[in-house]
Amino acid sequence: MLRKAALVLLIAGLPLAACAKKPPAPVEPPKPTLPDTAGQGAARERARQDSIAAAERARAEAAAREATARATAVLQEMVFFDYDVSELRQDAQEALGRKVPILRANAGITLRVTGHADERGSLEYNLALGMRRAQSVKDYLAGFGIDGARIQIDSMGEDQPLDEGHDEAAWAKNRRAEFGITGGGNAITLPGS
């Protein structure tokens, strides 16, 4: 994404800027259609500088966008549960552990954690089960110092399956907690970058 954006900018800048950053080999300037004058040369130089600055801005923005996208993917990674329990499995704890540094580095991020259940169990019981799962997630993150006020919890019970199937493979996908970023999600800093 980043590379493609930079390339587009380079190509767009070619007719104006006589030189590109890479490769450093001189590029033959396009044939002038008008006689070269001092004023035109200065304008061309300004345009060249502007184009470089724009390309750098674009690179920085693209890098930020990529960081945000990567952080968003980590924050939105679902966690899965065993049948009829809300305790976090090892893989779920690890997935939550990956969210912690991002949440710490970006105090403005707020989350909505929605618990889900598979189709077994009664409709109303499963609402509560989904809520217990969301609460487990919230409690676990709180253990790492993430303020509970940043995490809203909800449950959809068994009503929004990821997989509409009626076997263990489908149920395993449906017993989960999903993460929605409700605030501070526009620009996320990746810790250590």
Add this chain to the structure above:
Amino acid sequence: MRRLLAALLTLLACAAPARAQQDTARPPGIRLITRYAPATRPALAIRPFAGANAPAEVLDSLTTIVRRDLEYADRFSLLQTPAALATGAVDYQQWNALRVMYVVTGELTPAAAGYELELVVHDVVYGKVRVSRRLRLPAETSPAFRLAAHAASDDVVRTITGRPGIAATRIAFTRQNPRAGGPTQTYDLLVVDSDGFGQRRLGGVAGLIFSPAWSPDGTRLLYTQNQGGWKLVERDVASGTVRTIDVGQANMITTPGYSPDGRRVAFAMWQTTAMELYEYNLAERCCLKRLTTVRGDDQSPTYSPDGSRIAFMATRLGLPHIYVMPANGGAQQRISPYVHGQNGYYTSPDWSPTGTEIAFHGHWNSRGTYQIMIADAARPGAQIRQLTSEGANEDPSWAPDGRHLVFTHAGVRGSSPGLYVVDTGTGTRRPLTTGTDAYRLADWSPVLLTAADLEVAGP
């Protein structure tokens, strides 16, 4: 039906869990027996309603509705009227020879804004008119026509059996609409007449609608909805006005129900770390009170008919069981069977409006599918009757006669998923509204109209 009747089981939970453990198909300590006391069902005939000046299709329609209602009452054996006895004066001797005990006749006359129905119940055995009433019916084009016809049917039931009929009632339920690819799921709130006709949608939201419950006067529905936040709402059925009942901050609110006097509501709410039961004073709009504090989730409160006790579901044993406690909280008693080592699962209780029976659904081990069961609240742990045995059956709700139940059936070979009605007296089962597994969480209304409301003042 016969097969169902035969499959009708009684589940005995006794205190000897060690016995019968070699039998994996049945729960240890629980004995299955068939048990149905045969009841007398008096023979009854309905003569096609007459009326020289009434349109034939209205007469047909009215006769059909009343006849169906009396079938669905499950208290009579209905006989066809022989052509020779279809008109003229009621010949008691001939009816008696056919062993018919009651004959119902109706005479329909056009009147202002509808009709007047002279409804007569003839007692064949005594050879006389038992009751004769003149009822005002709205025009057949009015939405109130069917309910008035149902009220006439209920009057026949009350005249003959002394018990209330349930024809003039409706069942509220929710429908989970298909997601159509998008992230937003919509839910609708619907009602249908007790005979399965007149189904209509009251409203819907983009979000969840759960657990509708009728107010004791039948004018309002209480339910919870989630549209990015849970709310307890009350809808006026006639006007469609919806208002939120503010019970404070909560992560989730579920399973509301009115007290029998309609002054209070009980519901489950997740405020901090678990579902707990709360009571709110609806009449004075105040006084939120927490009713339970035990570890685990509590849900589905349902008041006893005198309002003094509440049955509910609690997960303190790990899996859900049914408990009873005083309506203002306090000592709790489990009424669903607990057998050590079996993953019994019992939930969604509904207290009978006329007695001590509590209906719920559940299964006694993890291999089972959900079935409709009934416990005696006065004898905790004593005896559980199982009313269904095929497919998965959930979320029962009592009719106001304390005898019929509506429930959700998931569908098995040869039966369509949807809402069904079972008569706990005979085991008879009938579809109410079917064809989709999207219908759920049915709640049966109180009686919405009686013949007294329609009676024309005597001359």
